[in-house]
Amino acid sequence: MLNVGMYIFRYASLRSDPLRGCISLHHSPIGKGSVDFFPGEGISRNTLTKQGDCVIVRVKGSQASVLITEYHPEGGTPNSVQLQIEQIGTAAKTEPRQHAGKAVQLEAFEAPRPCSLKLLGHIETRGDVTVENTWLGNPNSLLRLEGFSIAWDNQPQGLDLAYLCRSSKGGEPQVGLAGQYVGTRRQAKPVTAVAFTLSGPQAGNYELSGEVVFAGHSPLAIAPDKELSGKSGTEQLVAIRIVITPRAAQASPPASPWDDLKTTKIFSNR
Structure with a gap:
């Protein structure tokens, strides 16, 4: 249940x-x-x-x-x-949850550096394009970003990235985990909404940030669990920039979001 x-x-x-x-x-x-x-x-x-x-x-x-x-x-x-x-989601910090007989341990980050991310996307007239640690798509362009995937080398244990996209206002979302492709290819369908969140027992030890751009609009800051779209909800996605950075060491580790179902939420409306 x-x-x-x-x-x-x-x-x-x-x-x-x-x-x-x-x-x-x-x-x-x-x-x-x-x-x-x-x-x-x-x-x-x-x-x-x-x-x-x-x-x-x-x-x-x-x-x-x-x-x-x-x-x-x-x-x-x-x-x-x-x-x-x-x-999937984020929750208040409590005591660490025991899982598979081992306590979740906090890693110390003296000098946090962003994780190395590889973004693949299908861009109108350009086809599949792959970039690392930079913009996928041109923020100043009107070319559709019709679908995308986000993966990383040396993915931290206990951490995952989940994301969704919609191809029409109010349409059913496609949801993927790191490395999985969402959206379409060669169907001339725009992506009109996106959302991103970190999951896993180590999610509280990392910070998710970045920006997305919908045609004709200035960049929108990525906020975990928040669904982003253009002003009318029909503008097409043209660019994504994702950054995942370890947080500085904390006195006590955050709990898995599984521990508090009442406060857990994902992809909430604006």
């Missing part, structure tokens, strides 16, 4: 046993809310088969439940499958 919000269901098994099982997710009839599934790239029928496979689950309206079914081939090991569930 899940409260209203967004969650990452991730296949976390470390074993490479070819007889390991898989996990399938379905909407259960228990609860009054509705459930939407946003599978990662290569995921079919919301079924997780290997380490790193993930599905983002959105619960709307009221509490709802997800039916989790494990499948094991004949001769497989029933204990070989591990599923990690984490709510």
